[in-house]
Amino acid sequence: MSENMLCSKTHEYLQGENGKYTVGLTDYAVEQLGDVVFVELPEVGAEFKKNEVFATVESVKAASEIYMPISGTVTEVNEDIVTTPELLNEDPHEKGWLIKIESSADDTEFADLMDYTDYREELV
Amino acid sequence: MTKQTFLHDKHIALNAKMVDFAGWHMPVQYSSIIEEHKTVRENVGLFDVSHMGELIVYGDDACPYLNKLVPQDITKLVDRKAVYCQLTNKQGGIIDDLIIYKLEDKKYLVIANAARIDEDLNWMVRNQRGFNVNIINESHNYSLLAVQGPKAKDLMAKMGIENLPTFFTIKRAELCNVNLWISRTGYTGEDGVEILVKNEFSELLWDKILEYGKEFDIKPIGLGARDTLRLEAALHLYGNDLDENTTPVEAGLSWSIPKNKLDDYNGRTVIENQLTNGAPKKLIGIVMLDRGIARHEYDVYYNNEKVGTVTSGGISPVRNENIALAYVKSLPEITIDSIVQVDIRGKMHNAKVVKKPFVKKNNKG
Numbered sequence A: 001m002s003e004n005m006l007c008s009k010t011h012e013y014l015q016g017e018n019g020k021y022t023v024g025l026t027d028y029a030v031e032q033l034g035d036v037v038f039v040e041l042p043e044v045g046a047e048f049k050k051n052e053v054f055a056t057v058e059s060v061k062a063a064s065e066i067y068m069p070i071s072g073t074v075t076e077v078n079e080d081i082v083t084t085p086e087l088l089n090e091d092p093h094e095k096g097w098l099i100k101i102e103s104s105a106d107d108t109e110f111a112d113l114m115d116y117t118d119y120r121e122e123l124v
Numbered sequence B: 001m002t003k004q005t006f007l008h009d010k011h012i013a014l015n016a017k018m019v020d021f022a023g024w025h026m027p028v029q030y031s032s033i034i035e036e037h038k039t040v041r042e043n044v045g046l047f048d049v050s051h052m053g054e055l056i057v058y059g060d061d062a063c064p065y066l067n068k069l070v071p072q073d074i075t076k077l078v079d080r081k082a083v084y085c086q087l088t089n090k091q092g093g094i095i096d097d098l099i100i101y102k103l104e105d106k107k108y109l110v111i112a113n114a115a116r117i118d119e120d121l122n123w124m125v126r127n128q129r130g131f132n133v134n135i136i137n138e139s140h141n142y143s144l145l146a147v148q149g150p151k152a153k154d155l156m157a158k159m160g161i162e163n164l165p166t167f168f169t170i171k172r173a174e175l176c177n178v179n180l181w182i183s184r185t186g187y188t189g190e191d192g193v194e195i196l197v198k199n200e201f202s203e204l205l206w207d208k209i210l211e212y213g214k215e216f217d218i219k220p221i222g223l224g225a226r227d228t229l230r231l232e233a234a235l236h237l238y239g240n241d242l243d244e245n246t247t248p249v250e251a252g253l254s255w256s257i258p259k260n261k262l263d264d265y266n267g268r269t270v271i272e273n274q275l276t277n278g279a280p281k282k283l284i285g286i287v288m289l290d291r292g293i294a295r296h297e298y299d300v301y302y303n304n305e306k307v308g309t310v311t312s313g314g315i316s317p318v319r320n321e322n323i324a325l326a327y328v329k330s331l332p333e334i335t336i337d338s339i340v341q342v343d344i345r346g347k348m349h350n351a352k353v354v355k356k357p358f359v360k361k362n363n364k365g
Helices: A025-033 A077-085 A118-123 B006-015 B033-042 B062-069 B113-125 B151-156 B199-216 B223-232 B268-277
Strands: A005-007 A013-017 A022-023 A036-040 A053-059 A063-067 A072-077 A099-102 B017-021 B025-027 B046-049 B053-058 B083-086 B094-104 B107-112 B133-138 B142-148 B170-175 B180-185 B192-198 B281-289 B299-302 B307-314 B319-327 B339-344 B347-354
Touching: A005 A118, A005 B142, A013 B033, A022 A025, A025 A118, A036 B113, A053 B062, A077 B094, A118 B347, B006 B025, B006 B107, B006 B199, B025 B033, B033 B046, B033 B223, B046 B094, B046 B199, B053 B062, B053 B113, B113 B133, B113 B151, B113 B223, B142 B199, B180 B199, B192 B199, B268 B319, B281 B339, B299 B319
Parallel strands: none
Antiparallel strands: A005 A013, A013 A022, A022 A099, A036 A053, A053 A063, A072 A099, B017 B025, B046 B142, B053 B107, B053 B133, B083 B094, B094 B107, B142 B192, B170 B180, B180 B192, B281 B319, B281 B347, B299 B307, B299 B339, B307 B319, B339 B347
């Protein structure tokens, strides 16, 4: 799945097309966080601008704010990770997704997103 | 320049996640904080705590000198016995919390927090006048290993130390042909020992303890689990739960203040006044009722009024709940079973005041 994934510098990923996307945290981000013990997600219907905080993920050590990679409206949240936060550690790119959004973002909002390979290279 | 313990290469070889802590490059976790936490509660864990400070205080006046620095009564310490105590300023505020061991007549070992060694030494030197006493900072010569957990005793027996020192005592011992100090102390709420050894032997001991520990399911434990373990045991962390504006009475440490001590000590007037008339704030333990984790510096409310601040908070892997320590105004109505609120990112979350510690301690051997 990581082939068609776009990643932000703040370690969120975006997957999908035609205005419908899934947003999550990259495997690298989750690895850095360690054991995820708490996830707070927005309400369905909430609207966020690009770079706005939409969720909080807490590891044993600290709380981290999660930013929108592009603007959009929340259409679905992953209830499974609210009850089972360790899904985020086990499978961040599939079962551990955070929210689904609808977005009418134009190309400028995508300009600073990288594909997964570039993102991983940027890290080293 | 970040300092490294003599076990730094071992941590890197074990693929530990490293962080800067109190000026040291230390392992925060090797595998998973929760797994490491459970290892110490159920089996046994090995910690590198060599960043801690070791000060030797000796001389004819060593006893009366230390007695002036802490509320505890150092005159009551017999050889090889230890006490938990606080280095207090003139206002009764806590400069550091310490364990003082009486090694022999007129000679004491003081274990200090890594981040506080300079402040401690500064204060100790300022209080030295009139006392025939020497203070040596031995921190850079010694490594400190902690072996903690219900199986620590069996592991030590396997390695040849059958007769461990009793709770809060220290003795000389030999482990793998290395002479060292071993004490029955720790910072986890579990039974266990701390081993003080010259730096050059620390790697050998680290390896041997892990090797002998295999049959007891030992794991190396990082600072992350050290923090969750001490929080569950409601043991204070200097800088979070203790500081120079907080007295031992406010911190819930009155048990470590003997009332009939003969010698005067720094801060005695304030401390005894608080013991008699009450202190302005008190440390409480809370368990979150609503979903959310109370963290350091989050505000605490009671009846819609801000009454205090969380100083340490996180998860309790054993209770499977979120727990915290918080200072609140000394209102009599805030007591065990009271409901308070924690402001988590702008939303009020209910929490219940509970007895400390959060889990039963099993550290008396």
